[in-house]
Amino acid sequence: AVVSTQSTGEHVRCSDKIVELGEYALAHYSSNLGNEKWAVYEQLCVAALDLCPVKMKVVNRCIQKLAEQFPSSLRVSMLEGLKSEYLKKWDEALEMYNGMIEYEPTFPAPYKRKVAIYKAQGKVSDAVSELNRYLTTFSCDHESWLELADLYIGQQSYKQALFCVEELLLQHPHNHLFHQRYADILHTLGGKENLEASCKYYCRAAELNSSNVRALYGVLMSSSTLASIGKISAKAKSDNLTLAAWACDMIEEFYKSQRVGKSVILETASVLDKLSLK
Amino acid sequence: MSEVQLSLRSYAKILSHVVQYPYTAVNGVLLTPASPERKEGDGNLRRKEGNERVEVVDAVPLFHYNISLSPMLTVALTQIEEYAINRGLRICGYYHANEFHSDNDIGFVAARIADRIAENCEEGACLLLVNNEKLDHIATELPFKVFFPVRSTDRIDWKEGEEPILQYGERGLTLGPEIMKTQLYQSVVDMDSHYDDVRCHWDNAALNEVVTLFTESIPDLEEVEE
Numbered sequence: 001a002v003v004s005t006q007s008t009g010e011h012v013r014c015s016d017k018i019v020e021l022g023e024y025a026l027a028h029y030s031s032n033l034g035n036e037k038w039a040v041y042e043q044l045c046v047a048a049l050d051l052c053p054v055k056m057k058v059v060n061r062c063i064q065k066l067a068e069q070f071p072s073s074l075r076v077s078m079l080e081g082l083k084s085e086y087l088k089k090w091d092e093a094l095e096m097y098n099g100m101i102e103y104e105p106t107f108p109a110p111y112k113r114k115v116a117i118y119k120a121q122g123k124v125s126d127a128v129s130e131l132n133r134y135l136t137t138f139s140c141d142h143e144s145w146l147e148l149a150d151l152y153i154g155q156q157s158y159k160q161a162l163f164c165v166e167e168l169l170l171q172h173p174h175n176h177l178f179h180q181r182y183a184d185i186l187h188t189l190g191g192k193e194n195l196e197a198s199c200k201y202y203c204r205a206a207e208l209n210s211s212n213v214r215a216l217y218g219v220l221m222s223s224s225t226l227a228s229i230g231k232i233s234a235k236a237k238s239d240n241l242t243l244a245a246w247a248c249d250m251i252e253e254f255y256k257s258q259r260v261g262k263s264v265i266l267e268t269a270s271v272l273d274k275l276s277l278k
Numbered sequence: 279m280s281e282v283q284l285s286l287r288s289y290a291k292i293l294s295h296v297v298q299y300p301y302t303a304v305n306g307v308l309l310t311p312a313s314p315e316r317k318e319g320d321g322n323l324r325r326k327e328g329n330e331r332v333e334v335v336d337a338v339p340l341f342h343y344n345i346s347l348s349p350m351l352t353v354a355l356t357q358i359e360e361y362a363i364n365r366g367l368r369i370c371g372y373y374h375a376n377e378f379h380s381d382n383d384i385g386f387v388a389a390r391i392a393d394r395i396a397e398n399c400e401e402g403a404c405l406l407l408v409n410n411e412k413l414d415h416i417a418t419e420l421p422f423k424v425f426f427p428v429r430s431t432d433r434i435d436w437k438e439g440e441e442p443i444l445q446y447g448e449r450g451l452t453l454g455p456e457i458m459k460t461q462l463y464q465s466v467v468d469m470d471s472h473y474d475d476v477r478c479h480w481d482n483a484a485l486n487e488v489v490t491l492f493t494e495s496i497p498d499l500e501e502v503e504e
Contacts, residue, residue: 013301050300153346154346185347187347187348187349188347188348188349190348214350214473217349217473218349218350221353258475258477259477260477260479261479264479267364274360275352275356
């Protein structure tokens with residue numbers, strides 16, 4: 001269950017707030033909600049599962065109400081599956097999801113729950129296989145590409161993680177976060193060619209969004225590391241040093257533009273000096 | 279035998295960080311007062327390990343996303359080192375909470391980062407692993423396992439030690455349930471939050487204030503015996 005925050009526009013998982021607001025809304029505004037109340041029951045159920053065992057009664061009530069209103073609904077079956085997952089009845093949940101996939105192979109949710117179950121069981125390679133299989137059919141699901149990249153990163157399979165982010169870059173070439181992600185993995189892999197590539201991708205990310213401070217730090221880190229490698233030409237060294245200095249200026253300006261405290265600016269300036277020397 | 283004492287301030291931050299992001303792994307660094315006698319450029323770095331108390335006075339939460347990717351870890355550690363130096367502190371350890379409830383061992387990522395931090399520690403270092411299964415019992419015990427580094431020529435092994443002590447003992451433990459009840463954990467700031475919005479500072483001044491007020495409200499305060 002997610003709710004948007006106003007300040008950063010970031011989706012966060014605030015299950016306790018959702019349960020509080022959802023229960024209140026259903027108790028006091030049920031008629032005002034009209035047909036929207038079923039969506040509220042669904043979201044409330046998922047949030048309440050996060051707060052089990054305390055909120056198990058809420059989960060059961062939501063499932064009951066939804067099942068009465070929508071008999072033989074796949075979405076209601078998903079909630080039953082989630083409840084089985086909470087109770088760690090993995091086989092029961094898997095059977096339910098496999099049944100749903102057979103009945104309606106174009107419904108994405110059960111595939112992803114299977115991946116979640118394998119993750120919870122510690123069966124990372126099964127999770128990876130299942131997610132790969134899912135993505136051959138649902139290749140536009142960018143969250144799943146990110147999830148697969150995360151799974152590969154967790155196993156230090158950085159090259160496979162790069163492949164996943166490449167898919168994202170093909171589909172979303174103007175998304176600065178994906179360029180930055182790609183650069184992060186390249187930087188983690190290390191080595192001269194990867195660092196050079198990571199520097200380019202960090203630059204592209206910063207170009208697409210000059211407020212992406214991670215991209216700016218990334219430019220600084222990759223260019224200053226490259227400048228300190230012995231086997232590069234004098235021109236390459238000079239170019240990298242210039243780039244590192246540019247990144248430092250951009251970061252300092254950015255912090256100043258955000259009106260952070262003076263002590264933070266001073267500390268940041270000192271940090272940037274240290275990072276450029278490394 | 280080495281042991282770790284956690285201040286209420288550090289405990290509040292670690293717990294808040296873990297609880298605020300229950301669906302992902304989180305990590306952070308531990309801070310201790312810098313030794314006054316140790317000067318910079320002292321080539322004789324004798325590591326006095328084996329029989330000491332590591333006094334953790336503060337903690338800085340690091341990440342809840344992209345935990346294992348490199349460049350931001352270096353940036354964050356440099357920022358925290360600078361912050362620590364300016365306040366007479368130094369980094370003395372690392373804390374880590376795994377993603378899954380039942381996964382309470384040191385994984386590859388935790389070990390790698392802990393190694394790096396231990397290598398940069400003048401003396402002593404510790405790894406605090408959150409025992410997720412004990413998070414249900416914070417009213418009565420701390421949810422941590424502690425590990426100390428055993429160094430050989432080319433590697434560091436992390437050996438489990440005694441459980442940590444909390445400042446003010448049993449009365450200090452009441453801070454945990456208080457944080458849960460008041461949802462104070464929602465105000466925690468980590469380095470990821472800072473990079474998302476640089477106006478957020480990782481010193482968690484707001485949390486510090488609440489912990490101070492909590493401490494002042496504890497009746498008949500006495501330090502845990504040395």
